[in-house]
Amino acid sequence: MGCSAKARWAAGALGVAGLLCAVLGAVMIVMVPSLIKQQVLKNVRIDPSSLSFNMWKEIPIPFYLSVYFFDVMNPSEILKGEKPQVRERGPYVYREFRHKSNITFNNNDTVSFLEYRTFQFQPSKSHGSESDYIVMPNILVLVRLP
DSSP states (O other): OHHHHHHHHHHHHHHHHHHHHHHHHHHHHHHHHHHHHHHHHHHHOOOTTSTTHHHHHSOOSOEEEEEEEEEESOHHHHHTTOOOOEEEEEEEEEEEEEEEEEEEEOTTSOEEEEEEEEEEEOTTTOSSOTTOOOOOOOHHHHHHOO
């Protein structure tokens, strides 16, 4: 008889625990999405008091732009109708700096700003210098040639 009382008590405890888990799960299904949305809006919203504002205003992560060119090796022969001989030149690497100014917070929850971008040549990451002489075809003219 003692064993069946323990079994009933354990079954009742498991039933109550299961019911609590079901209620907690239902509450979480309803509440968690709105809590996540609220936290995302709070942390991503761009206003001067937010943590992300300075990172948005001046991005701390460096951006690099790598540029490659095809240098025409035989430009005078091309004018005579020969096939072009080209060689790839580069990369010429530039670091991009972005800065936002004239930041205005509008009444309709939008932000207006001017973004300035400057590029600084990175000789240590480049294969070549900015003073390299490169001959490039004018594609528009080449298309019109017979």
